[in-house]
Amino acid sequence: MKTKILILLSAVAFLGGCQVDEIGDSYSSERASLSSVNVDLQKDIDDKKVTGWYCAHNQEEKFLAIINYVRTLPINCGDVQGPTTILTWNGSLYSAAKEHSNDIAQNDYLSNSGSGTATDITAYNLGLDSGSTPKQRASSNGYKERIVYEN
Incomplete structure (x- = not known):
């Protein structure tokens, strides 16, 4: 069954994606204004567009694969537009x-x-x-x- 997912992830998927300024130990950031990004996640997984999904060993790695996939999608973060960098496991x-x-x-x-x-x-x-x-x-x-x- 294909699941349509309306992605409204402003904190999780785009964590760090709208960062604007770093001064010492404090950050200033614009609030992500996401227009809805419609993704047929199941289709994208089946089409092997979600890098890391099929080689994931656990749920955490699958979740990271989904987050990184969403981070590659076009977004609108105020004056900053486009995809952001992917996250790596630590x-x-x-x-x-x-x-x-x-x-x-x-x-x-x-x-x-x-x-x-x-x-x-x-x-x-x-x-x-x-x-x-x-x-x-x-x-x-x-x-x-x-x-x-x-x-």
Whole structure:
């Protein structure tokens, strides 16, 4: 069964696609104004237009393949138009995100900060009195870049 998908992904699929200015640790960005992009995703998968779909080993890799496919489509981001760059998998960031997702699920809360409980593995391992930050989780899981954001 072919599934028509109306893609209204402004944060996930185009994450970083409308970035305009980087100053130190803060970003200014235009809000993506997507006119609807109609995609017959199942047809595009069947026609092998979604690079990485058939060699994906798990759901995460398939999801990344779909996100990257959508990022190659023409878009309107204010003054910036056209496709944007694709994303690459980073195991360290995946581990940090998975750790934080588990912490959120176990403690039934929503925050960029860790819970500070035993399920906040980074805070626990570092002996923190409060919850871990996104940068601490990323670093603790092997990501060595200077700038780290979470959303």
